[in-house]
Amino acid sequence: VASRETTDEGGFFFTQIGHIVTLTRYKQSMLIYPLFITDNPDEVTPIPSLPNQNRLGLNKLVPFLTPLVQKGLRSVILFGVPLAPDAKDALGTAADDPEGPVIKGIQVIRRNFPQLFVVADVCLCEYTSHGHCGILRDDGSLNNAMSVERISDVAMAYAHAGAHCVAPSDMNDGRIRAIKLKLIESGLSHQVNLMSYAAKFSGCLYGPFRDAAGSCPSFGDRKCYQLPPGGRGLARRAIERDIHEGADIILVKPASSFLDIISDAKEIAKDLPIAAYQVSGEYAMIHAGAKAGVFDLKTMAFESTEGILRAGAGIVITYFTPDFLDWLSA
């Protein structure tokens, strides 16, 4: 790619090539923007721990998304935030409420922005009274069979509502197979993608999201169903399993401290797109570092994303999406 000759401008030459290579990696089409949709139709509420991000009511989606779509936004991932006091119960009933924020949000976005690719995150933690990503047994552990049945039903509700892709972030074993079988049985498997959070690790980087979505576990943590941060072999096995269960896209999360896992995913899932989620804590850390004067915000946003792309991701879920739409069109 680059000439071997070293000239006085050698360093400049390599830098320029590097810059060109870097720029060719960034495209608006690789970005998926997370949206928090509430059941208060006219709400626009800033999320203090997630700079520049808001919870939006259904009536605010079109005015909020219109300028972003004009700047090249291509994909969004929806998270429902039921705020009604009685909205939560042990089964996460509100998750697939036909009048709920995600199903209505899918319909509003599909109707107004036919060019947008709509991903629906599928989980129960935003809708359960206990805040866990499934249905619990009496002893507080996850009932895998009931959770998989419920999660796959919610995924189907989103698919029927018009989601182009469903992305179960619950981490219950077997939910990929269950969702794929239901998509096939309903005749939707050729038009609804299944993105698996195959390698999703437990850890301390999800706080701002849980603030935004009101999805903190009321007791315990997610260590018994999210992967242990040191579990590289577990992640490799989960990726292989989910490929065989029918995943169409493999997602790794968090991103920057799991670049090796992104590379593993790229190696294992050779024929599938690889996505990475720069989670709320990663995003908030970059903002905090910039605010503290450690680095320039834009520079670090690019540098952190460059590592994610270099590791092998072709899709990046990031809260920096609106910024990148501006930075890439400048």
Ligand SMILES: NCC[C@H](CC(=O)O)[C@@H](CN)CCC(=O)O
């Ligand atoms: N269903 C789990 C949601 C999970 C956070 C958590 O474990 O609580 C992620 C959403 N898929 C959080 C994403 C983020 O932190 O940005």
Ligand SMILES: [Zn+2]
């Ligand atoms: Zn969850």
